[in-house]
Amino acid sequence: MRKLIILSLIVGLMSGCSTGTIITKEGTTELPKWHQAEKVIFNKDSGTFPNLQSLNQLREGMTKDQLYELIGRPQYDDGWRPREWNYLFHFTTPGQGSNNVTTCQFKVLFDQNMYARSFYWNPINPQDGVCPPVLIPPAKKPIAEKVSTQRYTLGADALFKFDKSDIQNLNPKGRVDLDNLIAELGKFKVLNAINILGYTDRLGSVSYNQKLSQDRADSIKQYLVNRGINPIIVNSQGQGSAQPVTECENNLSRTQLINCLAPNRRVVVDVDGYIE
Template structure:
């Protein structure tokens, strides 16, 4: 550890032996970079199985001490006073991954005041895994209780103003759709998990689209929290242009292509809940 730290200073990288991710003063990036998965310096290079309820409470505005209390110390060496924390997490995911385990890297970026600002996932195994995977909380006694997983698909164009992702830029139609969903969720006796996936079309740079979809997913999560929707597990993830639902001819005019690709710009919300 000491040798690595000295090498970093000698190279003039005073922010630490980071991944090389370029971080804005607001604590964001268009191109998250990652350590080699097996370069973990804690827990015998093996990473950890995070507490799911604690992980679901991570959000923007937290201090490093608050994050440490929830998910522990970062597991990679990013040097002295780093503006990124990197983790290696494993998840029990029956039917997925290796022997029912999915492995993902998790990155937290901090702004210039060392406040958590943005969050990123990187699948390790399987390589094309959705991180974190769909997770079911341990079941309580559920006799005579109706358990269901419902999927809601909302158009990103209806939810957000063009190229925007924050609460102030939710469209009236988007707020109406979310409020209708919130009213339905409030009728549930218990919400075990909510998973929010943001998607874009393929137009534009991959890294930009990934970042935009992540911010939109985080905004929907915050909207739910602001309206007293609390789940045992809350996951918000941006997937950029992955999993398109519609293909369009490449020879279309720009406006026609944008319109054709509209179904791919969406937010999917999976709710695992218990009814009355």
């Protein structure tokens, strides 16, 4: 009986209060899960305002010591030798959030060798906020530059094979469209934030459309990261069939209806940065 109690205590210490995120040996996940925002154990109940320049230096392949030097210790309890670090970050965002502050959770996942491999954001306040917000302090920008916000809309039918969402199933035109987008991003002298929104049409169930739109947004994010875009500044969100840009009558044949709804199947990429 005593051995069972000791074993239970050891297991409890090792597991901590993990989020339950299932992490692959490569340090990725299909479904990041999050702590209750207020359950921080470091800087109790409040989180921190991160150094923006340090946050912008995070890269895949960093060790825990390197991350610690840049953004400090994790702020939630994930047990002993965790493969995820979780933070609660606040950003000064004039005109946005509560009292001009946007609050986000930030998650780092590690591979089996404890190298950082993937990064995730979760908006807390406002709940529909974009995380991360602008990461470069406006005071640092050269006078010769100006803030630029650009929106790029890519048709999902041109990007992906029917009902597909992974990079391996990109259409040839989809790869060309993404390479053109990367060329446009190259015109920015500084990239602050890239927000990728995936949309579907109204056909199919709500849960299916939500997952498909999220998977497609995630794939576009991965494509950009593979081409050298800093993953820290890229956020991907599935919107399902929300905000349709066209409406179609139900008395159409299925083929006609699918064709009519094509503009709703899209990926929107919002880019914030400095451009000459």
